[in-house]
Amino acid sequence: MILKASFKDRNKYLNKYNIFGIKMIKISGSDLNLRNLKRNEDFINSDVIARLSKLSTKVTEVKIGERLFSRHINRFGEIGGFVESTARVNKQAYVGPNAVIYENAWIHGGKITGHAKVHGNAEVFTDSVVCDNAEIFGYAKILQKSIISKNAIIHGHAEVKYSSITDYAEVYGKAVIEHSKICEHSKVFGEATILDSIISGHSKVFESSEVFGAKILDFSIIHRAALINGPGVVIKGNSEVVGVVSSIESLEIKNKKIV
Numbered sequence: 271m272i273l274k275a276s277f278k279d280r281n282k283y284l285n286k287y288n289i290f291g292i293k294m295i296k297i298s299g300s301d302l303n304l305r306n307l308k309r310n311e312d313f314i315n316s317d318v319i320a321r322l323s324k325l326s327t328k329v330t331e332v333k334i335g336e337r338l339f340s341r342h343i344n345r346f347g348e349i350g351g352f353v354e355s356t357a358r359v360n361k362q363a364y365v366g367p368n369a370v371i372y373e374n375a376w377i378h379g380g381k382i383t384g385h386a387k388v389h390g391n392a393e394v395f396t397d398s399v400v401c402d403n404a405e406i407f408g409y410a411k412i413l414q415k416s417i418i419s420k421n422a423i424i425h426g427h428a429e430v431k432y433s434s435i436t437d438y439a440e441v442y443g444k445a446v447i448e449h450s451k452i453c454e455h456s457k458v459f460g461e462a463t464i465l466d467s468i469i470s471g472h473s474k475v476f477e478s479s480e481v482f483g484a485k486i487l488d489f490s491i492i493h494r495a496a497l498i499n500g501p502g503v504v505i506k507g508n509s510e511v512v513g514v515v516s517s518i519e520s521l522e523i524k525n526k527k528i529v
Contacts, residue, residue: 319370319387322352327367339372351382357389362396369400373407380412390425404435408442422452426459439469443476456486460493466501484515496528 318334325332327349331340342350342365350365354372359365366383373389379396382388386400390407394400397415404418408425412418415432422435426442432449435441439452443459449466452458456469460476467481471488475481479496484503486492491510498505500517507524515521515528 315372315389318372322370323368323385325352337372339370341367342371363394366401375406386418392424410442428459433464445476462492467498471506 318337321334322332322339327341330349331338338355339352340355342353342359344350344364349367351367351369351371353359353365356373357371357375359371359377360379363377363379364381365371365377368384369382369386371377371382371388374391375388376393377388378393380394380398380400382394382400384402386402386404388394388400388406390409392406392408392410394406394412395414398412398417400406400412400418402420404420404422406412406418406424408427410424410426410428411430412424413429413431416430417434418424418430419434419436421438423440424430424435424442426444428441428443428445430441430447433447434451435447437453438455440457441447441452441459444461445458445464447458447464450464450468452464452469454470455472456474458464458469458475461478462475463480464475465481466483468485469475469481470486473486473488473490475486475492477493477495479492479494481492481498483501484498484505486498487504487506489508490505492498492505494512496511497514497516498511499515500521502520503515503517504522505511505515506522509523509526511528513529515523
């Protein structure tokens with residue numbers, strides 16, 4: 271029913287109610303019992319972002335409901351994207367004209383460009399880049415010299431350092447990514463740790479798994495307390511690892527289960 275509601279109808283109720291404090295909203299005369307406050311917030315934020323995206327750069331401040339958004343002024347006076355009054359953006363940070371920083375996000379430095387969104391309690395630190403349609407939220411931290419691009423999503427309590435997260439990759443939970451690349455439709459979550467590795471091709475690494483210096487490719491699954499260690503290790507072709515794989519020489523595992 272949400273998708274069928276017109277943009278005009280949604281905006282009418284956005285202006286009328288402080289929706290964050292209620293569990294039910296009305297759209298075109300229909301009651302929508304949302305499961306929890308998080309779904310309310312997701313719904314309202316999508317409308318807020320849509321409304322902000324329609325405003326020209328000549329609009330420097332706008333109030334939507336009870337929320338106030340102002341455009342960030344980048345160095346040398348360049349007009350940047352909208353930042354909610356509850357969020358923080360340090361002066362040295364760059365926010366592109368179509369990017370949005372909202373809720374309690376904190377941009378310490380780096381660049382937020384394209385149509386990227388940073389919200390929740392997420393933090394982005396100096397020398398990192400969040401661009402294209404990437405989204406950072408929850409309590410995620412994007413640390414030193416990381417690039418989050420295309421349609422990548424980082425959330426939960428995940429931490430990313432010196433890494434590239436791109437395509438439709440998703441990193442969440444308490445995962446830690448360092449000096450690695452996560453790409454295509456791969457996912458890293460739980461309490462997984464990835465160091466000096468490549469996770470690609472719809473692969474998943476989760477639970478308490480650790481991957482050091484390896485390549486995880488082609489729909490492979492690494493989980494439980496698996497340990498993958500070695501610069502020559504390549505796991506591919508729908509393989510599943512829940513045990514230990516370690517090698518200082520080249521080792522390719524394809525279509526196998528390692529326990």
